[in-house]
Amino acid sequence: MSKLNETDIQGFVLRGYNLPYGRYILLRFENPDRARALVSKLLPIITTGQRWDNGKPQSTVNIGFTHRGLAALALPDATLLSFPVEFQQGMKKRADILGDTGLNAPARWDDVWHGNDVHAWLGINGLTATALDDCCSQLRSLFAETRGAVELAAQDAVSNMVDGQQTGKEHFGYTDGFGNPDYLGIERNSQPGHGKQLPDGSWAPLATGELLLGYADEAGELPAAPIPHILASNGTFMVYRKLHQNLATFRSFLDEQSAVYGGGREKLAAKLIGRWRDGTPLELAPDAPDPSIVKDPQRSTNFTYGADGAGTRCPIGAHMRRAHPRDAFGFNGKLIDRRRITRRGQTYGRFVPEGELASDAEERGVVFMVLNANISRQFEFVQQQWIEYGNDAKQGNDKDPLMGNHGGHGKFVVQGDRSATNPPLVCAHLPSFVELRGGDYFFIPSMTALGMIAMKLVDPR
Amino acid sequence: MSNINGKVYAMNAITPMKPWKTWVLRLIFFVLGHVKSLQQDLINLSFIEFARWVVVPRAGFPQFGNGQEPEKLTYDYLLFFSNFNGTWNQYIDAFSAVLSKGLNLIWQWSEKFPGSVPVTLFKEYIGRVQFDTDYYFTAYPHATANDLKAAHAVQASYDDLRSRVNSLSDAEFADAYMSFVLQVQPNLGETGEAPVVF
Amino acid sequence: MPNNSGKVYGLTILSPILNDDEASPSHDLQIRSYLAGLSTGRESPFAQAPGTHLARLVVMDDVIFVGAPAVEEHLNSKYLIFESNCDPGPDGTIDSYLQGLAEYAGAHLDAIWSHCVGYPGASDRAAFVRYMKACQLETTFFFAAVNDKSVPETLRALQTQKAVADFVETHQGMQPGQLRAEFLQLVATLDAAPMPAVASATVSREMKIGGRNE
Known part of the structure; x- marks a missing residue:
């Protein structure tokens, strides 16, 4: 595996920037020539994966296109038709497959998603609110100057602050962002528990082709990709989902259930997801959170479920155990290595600490973004089979307790033992803690491909 | 078909x-x-x-x-x-x-x-x-192989407790019931509709 | 015998379909059309007759040409495939299962198999069983995930599982005396419950195919 060309890959694909302020701008292209002119102007300010030797920049900009967006840029039909089916259809048409029905149905999404107008996504992150605004002003002047795109909506996001400090906590109070996989060739501070497990129990990076088009994947082949290859290589696909969080519902659920649950409120919160709210994995510390584990990269993600088949430490249906089952399905994890996704999430809305009054109606949640080489095989599979269904986890139709589209009908079994502080618990009539407010599938091209698009140089083959 | x-x-x-x-x-x-x-x-x-x-x-x-x-x-x-x-x-x-x-x-x-x-x-x-298959029948369309194994495991635990319930005092039953719950707790998933095929 | 796995049986039947130039529509199409309208729920012949876990009926038009340098060749007959995973008799043979099909679903079987060569009809049970066995192919390798449970045992278990899950959920934290009484009530309810209907959960569902493009 040769080193990846970081100058050709959008930075957002290779790493989470960990910048506190975000804004996601959704665009509609008006005219192919003017839209290409806009892409040309954007090219020099797109953030690549090149290392930041001089510290973090003030702001970053990344770009992605829906299939309709690529059509609006007048890519050749032969190229447009070579994209995978799910990307051509877009997320809304995949709603039944994804379980985006009922409370999560497209009819309930934010207005911007109701038409089929979203052509492009611009992801902007800033070190400060001012830096973010400055960057956005610059972009907006480019929209106006080229008349290449209309801004349909802008979604602001900001990392939750506790005592004035940026945290990795989402609104329910969980520390997030532990589980992203490692990939061959991508420089990162690797730690055990990332990537895939080998038969000897050690951990290794996943094949690059699980994230990036143009490289071998875990099946030992190149992932399905559009033609020409040069348009696809070093690119990937992004799933964008705005997930609203019903904070009041979540807290009252914890209150009600912990009144009858001997493990107490915090343990119940931990059982839902598989980690204590500070991030300590239940598998490593089932009785109480242990900050020393969270801080230690050798331990914080270094665990498996093999010795906890009964789920008495981490419930079999807990969120984390579903979304990244590690060894839980046997075969040394071979059944899950092609189902991994990279997540880039950022919270939006006001953070309300425990003890203060919160309402479900307030705008609050997480902008959840997934990067993967194959949306159908990776994101859609995880969403349908592991989040909205439980057969692989041997939990029947039970859904992910935290993320599932329950609508008041969910069930979650907390496996326990004879001890007073870890009893079994069956939660029924689960409400939806999280609701979908919209989103779509985006192609995140390489810098080379962006240049080709801007200069109308894409030939099918 | x-x-x-x-x-x-x-x-x-x-x-x-x-x-x-x-x-x-x-x-x-x-x-x-x-x-x-x-x-x-x-x-x-x-x-x-x-x-x-x-x-x-x-x-x-x-x-x-x-x-x-x-x-x-x-x-x-x-x-x-x-x-x-x-x-x-x-x-x-x-x-x-x-x-x-x-x-x-x-x-x-x-x-x-x-x-x-x-x-x-x-x-x-x-x-x-x-x-392609012209006609496909299953006696239990809402169950997978895993669901079946889970149901059989629950049935076995249930049959065992059922056979003993009359010989147990209230306190003994409470203890036996706890063991029963611990036995069946991995196997209580709902059965139901399959996800949409894709 | 590879047809048997524990207490279940893998029945494979290939019946040649009549090849009659005069028939319109042709016999294979008539089978297809009948199968397309046949209930897969409680009205299914396999729900009415005892002992079927899973079964399929398939009109096999021909063998499949896999491409050169393999040789292209064709069947002279089309075949009706009947693949069933079922409960054999106590002796491990398939006779009682076939007799049950003839007894409870004879009209459907006649409607389907009357398009096959040599089919004697279901009303002559002995001839029917002889015919089906003459069409049977020995299963070379048979795998069953659960091979020690009959159809009624399976339906019961699914019913029990649901009842137990509900019971556990609604009786958390209950005092021992009351818990025991309630459990006895559960036992009485389950003992009195009728056998759940075969294939009763079948709900018609619009097929949505997302495409295979991996």
Whole structure:
């Protein structure tokens, strides 16, 4: 595996920037020539994966296109038709497959998603609110100057602050962002528990082709990709989902259930997801959170479920155990290595600490973004089979307790033992803690491909 | 026509084999059938309810005369029938990822078999030799193989407690009931509708 | 015998379909059309007759040509495939299962198999069983995930599982005396419950295929 060309890959694909302020701008292209002119102007300010030797920049900009967006840029039909089916259809048409029905149905999404107008996504992150605004002003002047795109909506996001400090906590109070996989060739501070497990129990990076088009994947082949290859290589696909969080519902659920649950409120919160709210994995510390584990990269993600088949430490249906089952399905994890996704999430809305009054109606949640080489095989599979269904986890139709589209009908079994502080618990009539407010599938091209698009140089083959 | 009923998918496939090779395959199946440990991967895959391979010799298609013309074939044929849970892609992906050696052992005697790795070529081959099911019945459309195993496990624990309940005091029952709950707690998932096929 | 796995049986039947140039539509199409309208729920012949876990009926038009350099060849007959995973008799043979099909679903079987060569009809049970066995192919290798449970045992278990899950959920934290009384009530309810209907959960569902493009 040769080193990846970081100058050709959008930075957002290779790493989470960990910048506190975000804004996601959704665009509609008006005219192919003017839209290409806009892409040309954007090219020099797109953030690549090149290392930041001089510290973090003030702001970053990344770009992605829906299939309709690529059509609006007048890519050749032969190229447009070579994209995978799910990307051509877009997320809304995949709603039944994804379980985006009922409370999560497209009819309930934010207005911007109701038409089929979203052509492009611009992801902007800033070190400060001012830096973010400055960057956005610059972009907006480019929209106006080229008349290449209309801004349909802008979604602001900001990392939750506790005592004035940026945290990795989402609104329910969980520390997030532990589980992203490692990939061959991508420089990162690797730690055990990332990537895939080998038969000897050690951990290794996943094949690059699980994230990036143009490289071998875990099946030992190149992932399905559009033609020409040069348009696809070093690119990937992004799933964008705005997930609203019903904070009041979540807290009252914890209150009600912990009144009858001997493990107490915090343990119940931990059982839902598989980690204590500070991030300590239940598998490593089932009785109480242990900050020393969270801080230690050798331990914080270094665990498996093999010795906890009964789920008495981490419930079999807990969120984390579903979304990244590690060894839980046997075969040394071979059944899950092609189902991994990279997540880039950022919270939006006001953070309300425990003890203060919160309402479900307030705008609050997480902008959840997934990067993967194959949306159908990776994101859609995880969403349908592991989040909205439980057969692989041997939990029947039970859904992910935290993320599932329950609508008041969910069930979650907390496996326990004879001890007073870890009893079994069956939660029924689960409400939806999280609701979908919209989103779509985006192609995140390489810098080379962006240049080709801007200069109308894409030939099918 | 439907290959799907509730949570199960009916796959049919037929592949041609040179007749001398069928004897090798029969020997392989004989060993596989008699050495149960070799079936462990199939069992562990846990989303196959029933599966079978049937070797049909070129002269082995049922013949009844009455104007039925005899078959004149140069190949023997391998029929494969599977009843599996989950998606078509998941099924083939899993076969390719964890059972590739076993599958190659079974299908490498078939003409044009490309090997079960890499998976895309394998899928193309399966897609080519698969034929569709006209009618598919299951007695329990809302249950997968895992659901069935879970239900049988619950039934066994329940039968045990049921047989003892009358001989137990309230306090003894409370203790036995706790043991019962701990036994059944991994197996209480709902059964119901399957996800939409994709 | 590879047809048997524990307490279940893998029945494979290939019946040659009549090849009659005068028939319109042709016999294979008539089978297809009948199967397309046949209930897969409680009205299914396999729900009415005992002992079927899973079964399929498939019109096999021909063998499949896999491409050169393999040789292209064709069948002279089309075949009706009947693949069933079922409960054999106590002796491990398939006779009682076939007799049950003839007894409870004879009209459906006649409607389907009357398009096959040599089919004697279901009313003569002995001839029917002889015919089906003459069409039977020995299963070379048979795998069953659960091979020690009959159809009624399976339906019961699914019913029990649901009842137990509900019971556990609604009786958390209950005092021992009351818990025992309630459990006895559960036992009485389950003992009195009728056998759940076969295939009763079948709900017609619009097929949505997302495409295979991996």
